[in-house]
Amino acid sequence: MSEFLRMGGYAAYVWSCFGLAAGVLAWNVLSARRLHAIARESAIRRTAAGRGPP
Amino acid sequence: MSRTTALSAALLVYRRDLLLAQRHWGQVAQPLVFFVMVATLFPLALSPELSELRLVSSGILWVAALLASLLGLELLFRSEHADGTLEQMLLAGQPLAILALAKGFAHWTACGLPLVLLSPFVATAIGVPFDALGTAMLSLALGTGILSALGAIGSALTLGLRRGSLLLGLLVLPLAMPTLIFGARAIDLSIHGDSARGPLLLLAAMLILAVTLAPPAIAAALRISAE
């Protein structure tokens, strides 16, 4: 297991890259969710007031 | 009353723009001064030794020309947009792409051409040998033409936007990078005594491509921005 983590001495490089990849994937999921939530809010407010978008 | 052909409309636009440039020659001179100033920054930052500057002179010349051209793009559509002349152009019934081509060419005549004429002096000052000056001017002539075309697209897209000038740079610079690569390379080859035909021909091809494809894009962008 520790051999696996050590990545032949390249641990810092390999794991930082995979960490970055995880970060980018996570950001995409979270930011898509956030955008949808904001869009829902804005659409609800618009339609509740009975008028179209500005 | 005779109908105006597209060509005569284009010539009208060309002559009008040149007349305006003549009247406001102070504005036209600013990018030229900027060109000289930016070129001056490099000796100050690097070294006063011409032999050292020569190694990077093609790059200095081109970066300075690129930045000065960006500045010069400010003159392209902004005043027409501000005073309503642009809408007149849109309504004129002439093919907008032809008018855009005419304006672009007028812009190059007023901004690009003077820069090319000024360049041998700046080039010599940063170590470009005399024999390479012709190639320098030719590469800059082709390059500023390409930049006028690309920049006109960016200028048309950013009309009326706050901090549009900042955005313009962001949009145009990546598109200008191939021009920079070949243009600087041409001068570099010439400095070393080699033939610069390859890069110059590529620049010429890019110019033809730009002159053909940019006007419709400029026209589309103008329509989008003007409503």
Next chain:
Amino acid sequence: MNWGWFHKLASPPHAYRIAGRLLPWFAWPAGILLVIGLYGGLVLAPADYLQGDAFRIVYVHAPGAWLSMSVYATMAAGAAIGLIWRIKLAHAVAAAAAPVGASFTVLALATGAIWGKPTWGTWWVWDARLTSELILLFLYAGVMALRASIDDRDRADRASAVLAIVGVVNLPIIHYSVYWWNTLHQPSTLTKVAKPSMAAEMLWPLLVMLLAFTLFFAAVLLARLRAEILLRERNASWLRTELAR
């Protein structure tokens, strides 16, 4: 020919619902393939002869680079369809795709640079691929900045569409010129070590990761597209019924 299905697809309420239903069909396979690919790449694949375990970075670098370019193409396609046929949904696709593509370009650049340290010895080289990716990032930044600086959504859509198309036309020129520029100064002895010749056990996890990332992009695109549809929609009635669910 009956184009009814096409127009139905392009209608916002329809597209919204279909995107919502398709989403899990992309998201779950993406997740599963990701796990399989990671296991195959990190555990099963043997270390590279020259680069040792450092080569494993390819399993996130290559998908990032692949997506950075294919998403730009998607964005440009959406932009073109939106401009030519005036279909707002296509503009919504372009708007949704841009930040996703930019994020993968950043991933490709960062992992490419980190990978460079053990293989070339420096944190950054003006290698043709990295430089090309960097310029691609600038192009993404331009499209997103332009869209963000125009308040009117329609004008923003169409202006950034023109820019995206101009960018995609320029991309081959940029690619070629950067590669050409790069070969000028590099002696042919040292070429990119970044692409190890791949044995089968190394290759299949790469293909799995490429597919996983592509499915992931599709899922994220669908999610963002739904949000973009909501932001653009003027017809209040379908919104009310939809949001009340």
